[in-house]
Amino acid sequence: MTTDKSRALLVGLLVGVLAVALGLGYGVRAGHAAASRTDAAAVVARPAAEDEETSTADHTKFEELQREFANATEVTQACLECHTEAAKQVMSSTHWTWEFASPTESGETWGKRHVINNFCVAVTSNWPRCTSCHVGYGWKDDTFFDTATEAQVDCLVCHDTTGTYKKFPAGAGHPAYEPKEFPPGSGKIWEPPDLTTIAQNVGRPGNKNCGACHFYGGGGDAVKHGDLDSTLAAPPKEVDVHLSPEGAGLVCADCHKTEGHQVPGSRYAATAKDTHGKDLPVSDDNPTTCESCHGLAPMKNPKLNDHVDKVACQTCHIPAFARGDKPTKMWWDWSKAGDKNRGDHGVEKDENGWVVYHYKKGEFVWEKNVVPTYLWFNGKTTYMVMGEKIDPNGEVYINHPQGGPDDPNARIYPFKVFRGKQGYDPVNQTLLVPHLFPFNKEDTTAYWKGFDWGTAFEVGMKTAGLPYSGQYDWIETTMYWPITHMVAPAEQALSCNACHQPNGRLAEVPGVYIPGQSGHPTLDAIGWSLSGLALLGVVVHAGLRVVNRKRA
């Protein structure tokens, strides 16, 4: 072989190697990541009809259920004849106690019984209305937990598969036992459900069971969470890839994997960074995390997996919340309530037909397809409990996610930021518990009966056992709702460009270097100045050469 030929061969080989390097730049890494990767498709969906096909019990054949039930507690007693431990389990769950031991150092007891918010503010003094979402019957005053029996556990709200069981909105957890109108004067009649048929058709909870309360938090469809509304009962794939029948076809309980009636996945104690990965087949920690099914490096492109240490899955995979049919409430101003002459008898709607004013509740702002606010979150959140002091001169946070860039358990996480205006006591510097819903037919102290805030706050605070100065004013408050549902199909996840650009989505998030967004302003200034000087230098040098050459 001549030298020329072997050289040509060498050059050819080199070109080939470079081409391979260009084409497979990612290959090296892709291979490395493949071992720990899970295709989402590998997380197999459960067939919807599984209950009927796999259950070992047909409740229509049970003698205990071949009867009329005078009220729902009789159904529960029948259930407990076989499911002897079920009521005990439920009664120790958050669904029953509405209490939650704070995982923070505060040592507080949270849960709906104790916290305060900027939606309907507080449960205390408003029981029959609020407790229509309690997993029990008869919580109409603060003596409930002293006297409640196992028969008062509501099995059906979670286990009805007929879709006909409905708790009456102001029935302290009971369904209607005779046709009743609600809201009063609306003409909407709540028919008593057929308890026998329902009892004979119980099964595992579906999306509508959970949704009966969780889709309607804050007093209506989509109001509270932003990522939970009635669309999720059977959503299109674009709205929620997991719950959609065209998607994974999962139900809530597939991730909120309940054991002994204890439902995991509370926002009071979230897992912002799951370092254990897949929980299948046995859970080693919180089973509701994305990582529990998808593992710790779920993406095909290894560079995307590089993000998981700092960025929560939700941040990219939930590009916006309230993506279903319903708008979510973003602002609620209680101070404007009480004007029965505004709009149509005190109810005003915008061009979309969304109620933007209600004389009982005040002014609202609704939004759809909302871009979340992004914050560092380590899973822990502060919560305000009733009676807690506020600083009226600062921003009042009902709750606030914890964690920062240096916290190893924190990741950047999407939130719905909900703001509102609510009553506070300027003397005692506490948020006020309003008595909104009347105790009984004679009670006119409730705001929704007497429309007098002074009385409503006085009775509310007294019922809560908290001091009230007699003075009230209005104050803006802020609440954060972690966004974790409404995961979009992968192809609709945020692109790199969403964050990696000068005013990207995470521009406000501190302490993280984002190429393309963060920059190095000083270094940039030095670099470009020097480059400019160098350019100027060569231009001047060249100019001098030309001038001198001509002269010569």
Next chain:
Amino acid sequence: MKTRRIYLYTRFERFWHWMQALLIIGLGITGFEVHGTYTWLGFQTAHMWHVRFGWALVALIVFAAFWHFTTGQWKNYIPTFERVGVMVRYYTQGIFRNEPHPYKKSELSKLNPLQRLTYLGFKLLIAPILVTTGLLLIYYNRWPEWGLTWSLGTVSAVHLAGAFLILLFFIVHVYMTTTGHTVFSNIKAMLVGYEEVPEEAVAAAD
């Protein structure tokens, strides 16, 4: 002036030089977009090509290093401070008086003292900094595994500083090619391998 052709740059050397030039230009264009200096391809595309060009450059560097050592060409980069002053004086004064270039290129010694220093700095300082930080940035999530506790911002700042040094080099380097026997004689030599040099220059080098 009488000139004669000397064979300065071998086929591989020319291929290496131009491939490196293309890759560095590509890395600069995509890199500054990844940095957020401007938007053209979009971050995602710019990043993808930046990484590919980077790997290609690493492959090229491996071959070039092999070539340098097997051919003995590395000796061209042995630094010397001798006559650096003369070189500086030429480029700041003599060149405007049409004085002859003080360094006489030859097949055996084709880089002048300033080139030796600059290219050696490029090869031993700037390129390693850029390649090392570049690889680190690619393997960002394995830093804890490797016991590294640097911040992403710091490493990317070093990478950026290296990029600016290359940019400075690029500006001056391209301009300096025009200071040969004729404006394009240096570039032509790097394309065809042969350079026209003044007859007496060769004699002087002999």
